[in-house]
Every structure is written in C-alpha cells, then in structure tokens.
Amino acid sequence: MRRMLFAVSLAAVLAAAEPPPLERARELYNRTEYEAALALLGPIAQKDSATYLLMGQCQYMQGEPRKSSELFLKAVQLDPANSDSRMWLARAYGRRAETSSFFTAPGFATKARENFEQAIQLNPMNLEAMSDLFEYYLDAPGFLGGGLDRAAALAKRMGEINPAEYHWGEARLAEKRKEYQTAEQHFRRAADLAPRQIGRVIDLARFLAKAGRYQESEEAFQRAEKIDPNSPKLLFERASTYIHAGRNLEVARQLLRRYLTVPLTPDDPPRRQAERLLKEVSSS
Numbered sequence: 001m002r003r004m005l006f007a008v009s010l011a012a013v014l015a016a017a018e019p020p021p022l023e024r025a026r027e028l029y030n031r032t033e034y035e036a037a038l039a040l041l042g043p044i045a046q047k048d049s050a051t052y053l054l055m056g057q058c059q060y061m062q063g064e065p066r067k068s069s070e071l072f073l074k075a076v077q078l079d080p081a082n083s084d085s086r087m088w089l090a091r092a093y094g095r096r097a098e099t100s101s102f103f104t105a106p107g108f109a110t111k112a113r114e115n116f117e118q119a120i121q122l123n124p125m126n127l128e129a130m131s132d133l134f135e136y137y138l139d140a141p142g143f144l145g146g147g148l149d150r151a152a153a154l155a156k157r158m159g160e161i162n163p164a165e166y167h168w169g170e171a172r173l174a175e176k177r178k179e180y181q182t183a184e185q186h187f188r189r190a191a192d193l194a195p196r197q198i199g200r201v202i203d204l205a206r207f208l209a210k211a212g213r214y215q216e217s218e219e220a221f222q223r224a225e226k227i228d229p230n231s232p233k234l235l236f237e238r239a240s241t242y243i244h245a246g247r248n249l250e251v252a253r254q255l256l257r258r259y260l261t262v263p264l265t266p267d268d269p270p271r272r273q274a275e276r277l278l279k280e281v282s283s284s
Contacts, residue, residue, distance in 0.1 A: 083123035090115035
C-alpha cells in the first residue's frame with residue numbers, strides 16, 4: 001500500500017512539474033517545430049483564444065493562410081479585444097489576398113486592412129501591426145484603402161513610439177517616390193538610431209546593393225556581421241541580396257547551406273524559402 005501511495009504521489013508531482021500543453025507548444029513554436037506544436041494543441045478539449053491564436057500561427061508559418069485565418073477568427077471571437085489576434089488575422093487575410101483569384105483578392109485585402117486598423121485601435125502601441133499596415137498603405141491601390149498620404153501619417157505615429165521605425169518608414173516612402181538620396185539618408189538614420197538592431201543595417205545594405213553600390217553594401221553587411229555574426233537573418237538576406245544582384249553566387253550558396261543548418265525562430269525566413277533560393281542559385 002505504501003508503495004502504491006508513493007507511486008501515486010510521484011506521478012502527481014511529475015504531472016504538476018510538467019508545463020501545460022500551451023506552454024510546451026509555444027516553446028516548440030519558438031523553435032519552428034510547428035507540426036509538433038499542433039500535435040500538442042489539437043487534443044486540448046476546451047480551447048481558449050490563446051490556443052487558437054497559437055494554432056493559427058503554426059498554420060500560418062507552414063504556408064496555410066486559409067486554415068490559419070479560420071483559427072485566428074476563432075481567437076478573435078473568443079477575445080475581441082486582443083490586438084495580437086486581430087493583427088495575425090489581418091496577416092492571414094493579406095496572405096490569402098496574395099494567393100487568391102482576381103475576383104476574391106480585393107475582399108481579402110480589405111479584410112486585412114480593416115483588421116490591421118482594428119488591431120491598432122485596440123492597442124495604439126502595437127508597432128508590429130503599424131509596420132504591417134504601413135506596408136499595406138504603401139503598396140495597395142487607393143480603391144483598396146492604400147495611399148502614400150496614409151502611409152506618411154502612420155509613419156509619424158510610429159515615430160512617436162520608435163524613432164528608428166519612423167526613419168525606416170520615411171525611407172520606404174522616399175523609395176516609392178524615387179527620391180533615392182532622401183531614402184538613403186533615412187535608412188542611415190534608422191541604423192544609427194538602433195545600432196544594435198541588425199535588421200536596420202541589413203535594410204541599408206540591401207538598399208545600397210539595389211543601387212549598384214556593392215562596395216558600400218558590403219561595408220554595411222560587415223557592420224551587421226559585427227553586431228551578430230551568427231544571425232540567421234543576416235545569412236539569408238545577404239545570400240538573397242547577392243542572388244538578386246547576380247554576384248557572389250558561390251558565397252550565396254554557402255550562406256544558404258549554412259542557414260539551413262542553424263536553429264531558426266518564427267521571425268526568420270522559413271527554411272522552404274531558403275531551399276527555393278538555393279535551388280535557384282544552384283541551377284544558374
């Protein structure tokens with residue numbers, strides 16, 4: 001009897017020590033193990049908003065915009081005041097707009113814009129949603145709610161939260177207007193204001209490469225390398241920049257092969273994207 005009581009007590013202690021499924025699934029998601037995360041989340045009987053949100057993120061990262069939008073919609077319905085759920089729903093609708101027919105794309109694009117706007121209304125400090133909506137305003141035609149004036153106004157709002165983000169937005173606006181000298185000034189200012197953010201320096205390096213200023217682009221990539229030489233984002237973006245410029249192709253292949261071996265996070269480009277680039281450069 002004592003042994004049985006001890007075994008029951010031990011099992012109870014182990015169960016209490018084990019993180020709940022949602023927490024374990026989030027750890028798997030952060031390691032880009034999306035299928036494993038979904039396997040933990042699927043059997044949960046009473047799914048709440050956070051569970052549906054994480055399931056949707058897993059499906060989105062696996063290139064399933066329809067499935068992810070359905071899950072994000074459930075998350076929003078269970079917690080309508082959650083800004084992040086609205087933002088992810090907008091992203092899924094945006095992806096569906098990109099991949100759907102000429103007839104259905106406008107509807108999905110409008111839903112994306114509306115949900116980005118609602119995400120910002122719910123949380124005026126949601127800089128991720130602002131950045132995504134800024135890109136929408138920048139690229140979408142006026143009849144779908146886009147426009148440079150709207151993008152410029154939103155860039156000013158972003159600047160109240162993060163000055164570097166404001167200069168990034170102004171750089172993108174200047175590029176759109178073909179004001180390349182102004183764009184460069186803002187890219188440089190954004191990088192100077194956030195000296196430890198590798199993405200700001202990569203933005204500058206890519207801009208310089210597009211202008212054919214390869215030596216200066218290399219200097220910017222070297223600056224990024226000093227910040228974090230093992231950054232997956234740096235490996236991918238440097239390789240991508242070389243490939244699009246048609247130069248340093250062997251180095252690009254090496255960078256992509258290395259990228260495919262390092263641990264990734266959901267913030268990094270997916271492996272399938274790197275595999276496509278590697279296939280492209282290997283056939284050239």
